[in-house]
Amino acid sequence: MEDILVTGATILTLDADRRVIPDGAMAVSGGRIVAVGPREEVEASHPVARIVDGRGKVLMPGLIDVHAHAGHGLIKSMGMTDGDAWERICGEVYTTGSTPGFWYAEARLASLERLRFGVTCGVSLLGGGDTVMRTDDPAYGDAHCRGVAEIGTRSVVAVGPTRAPHPWTYATITEDGGREVYPVDFDRQMRTCRALIDTWHGGADGRIRxxxxxxxxxxxxxxTMAPADYEEAIRQVGLVRALSREAKLLFTQDGHWRGSVRRAHALGLLGPDALLSHAIDLDADEIAMCAETGTRIAHNPSAVASIKGRCPAIELMEAGAVVALGSDATAPDRSSDMFRHMQQAMHYHRRHYRDASVLPVGKTLEMATIDAATALGMEAEIGSLEPGKRADAILVDMRRAHLAPANMPVHRLVAFANGNDVDTVMVDGEILLQGGRPTRVDPVAIVLEAEREAELMIARIGAEAALDIPAGWGRVRL
Known part of the structure; x- marks a missing residue:
């Protein structure tokens, strides 16, 4: 890896002192940050081969998205006005309607979107709907991880079994377009998970976990479940949680609400290595449980769940819990643009309290950087710009009409920026985006491949009608 000096930028370090350095520089060597400080000091002590001009830009840690879904990128907007229809499509695609080619193309598209928006690390569940995972065979997870690795961003890929009772029906798409259908039980899904962990966790460059x-x-x-099925589900979640602790992996769950945190606590699932997504309409005792156990919360302010209920993110943070921001992307109406989700979070909670002082810009930015790194157990490596940490950083072009004038950089960035303002992205000191263009891959080829796979998937499951969603012209309700 080459030595790099980013110079002349306004630096938002997100370090312990939350330093903002107006005319700063950051030196990188061996993929790690070796110095951050005033430009003249860092330039004098760190002559390097490659200079990156940061003038007119903000240099900050790469954004971190703590909750999103692999697979959704090729289904976005389909059936979006009917949540049940959306989940049915997800369930079919993620069990019987997808190929490894689908997962590879979607991974490249979603990772390219993250890269373009300055998201250097994100969590991706290998599926969705009501947590339907494509874990019948390692081939699908392998294809996803290969796609992510080609783009070069950092990713935490979450895999696991579907909810009891089993077996679930899955299918392989044959060469002639037919389907070979087969039952998949819990043990087979766990074998798939272990195979993916053995192959990908840590990897050669450590970017995929x-x-x-x-x-x-x-x-x-x-x-609603038969008593035996519910007891089996309890047994299964215990086994999954035990494996997460044994292998020292993050354990995550999607869709906590209205008493489920209390139930998870009773089942022994909580802890500082647990990340609970959505967490809407929690009771006071559940907020206390999260804080007392060190359980992390993935707050997705733009998600449908945040319309149906409210994540008490402010109350959780005031109680001492770590709350980080997720996109719940990509679907059915939201992207991976974490600037959008920061802005949504501020307005979401300010409207609740009817108080514009709630969730200030500094705390909001922490939720998408250092707090997010903490939620993933990666705060020693990423989330701030400090010597010794991995060089995951972005440059945001502030010389744009909606970001001018050049004062109050934290406020300007959080309240007004969007993902397309990101100029440069580096991960482990490798520049993956420069001048808004990827350096490793051809973005047009990725988009065209994704479009082909989406068309094949739609035809395969006969979902053409799900594309015919009324725009609602002239109506205030659909």
């Missing part, structure tokens, strides 16, 4: 997921168990499941 694995996590484990099991669907949330809510009150409704105890009421």
């Amino acid at each position: 694995m996590a484990l997921v099991y669907p949330v168990l809510r009150d409704e499941h105890e009421r």
